[in-house]
Amino acid sequence: MERTLRTERLVLRPVRDEDVDRIMEYRTRPEVTRWLLRKDADAEFLRQWWRSVADDPDNHSMAVTLDGLVIGTVSLEVHDGMGQPGMPPRTEAEIGYIFDPAHGGRGYATEAVLAMIAHAFDRLGVRRLTAGCYADNHASVRILEKVGMRREQHGVEDSWHDELGWVDGYTYGLLAAEWREATSSGRVLR
Template sequence: MSAGAVAWQRMAGPLELRTPTRDDLERALEWRNRPEVTRWLLRTTVDPEAYVAAWLAAIDDPDQHAVVAVVDGMIVGTGSLDVSDGMGQFDGDEWRRSEGLLGYLIDPAHAGKGYATDIARALLDLAFTELRLHRVTAACFADNRASWRVMEKLGMRREQHGVRDSWHAELGWVDGFTYAILADEWAGGVQELRQP
């Protein structure tokens, strides 16, 4: 693990979040390419070897925080937080690496148990408590109610409703939502304002 990378293995509700291994990712691929999962993804079916290679490469990148979520030895989800400069920032700026992009994915067999919320909450806490980011965003198709409900439960605000701005593999151009939350909002407890 490189300098600046975050040590993983922590609890998030009933989930153990940890750095993925090749075996973990191969197990996640058992559900990752299913139609009920790919329906809500911009990047639909993935090449298994390329998928595994990309996730394993992220382990040593201090700007990528990729985890698998485990319950009773089963891989039930994945999560990611990609860190970057904010708009107008350049190398060497005091607030370099101030933005995060949040992502999460759940095995459909384990949907509806709050696991996506647990993963997202842990990654937001990492973003603001340990990485000291200024802002985190996340996006989804407008019709993906389960995903935007997770964001709203955690206090993220809908900042954009893009009209037919997102390409859907089955439906063509559809609406998309972008959500965001700031560090001071997270610290102020906004994540507890909305209950499931």
């Protein structure tokens, strides 16, 4: 399976041990941790997590590089959806992303997420993709809507935030068939 994805401006590739210190530089910034569930992850935890990705055939998470510099990561974990016995396995995946705010607002996260979505549907055979975020995380909401994902759940006060308390969360979904329709009609850029 292809382990490198290229977009117009970016290269997505597996995370290496030596990337972790660079990832920590932006991942520990308050404006980033503010929206993360795993906000206390230290370098050792991340190093182990990224090593486990390399050994996990269902985990397709990658570093996103711009001219060789890691500016973010996009996670993609394939799993079984919900269903009774006989359900085809490994057809659903969850996507997530964390980017360096120093490179924010230039469409890099959107470009990388689009590449990962195309990879999931076109290469990995994923049938349904999901993503979740805090409703107040407006940049994240914007990315999910720009890439054509559908808001499927508005969970009222379903999520704990350490500064804000109980807050609303959103869940988004997208089917492979919807993606193909949207890309072929030009509603979503590839």
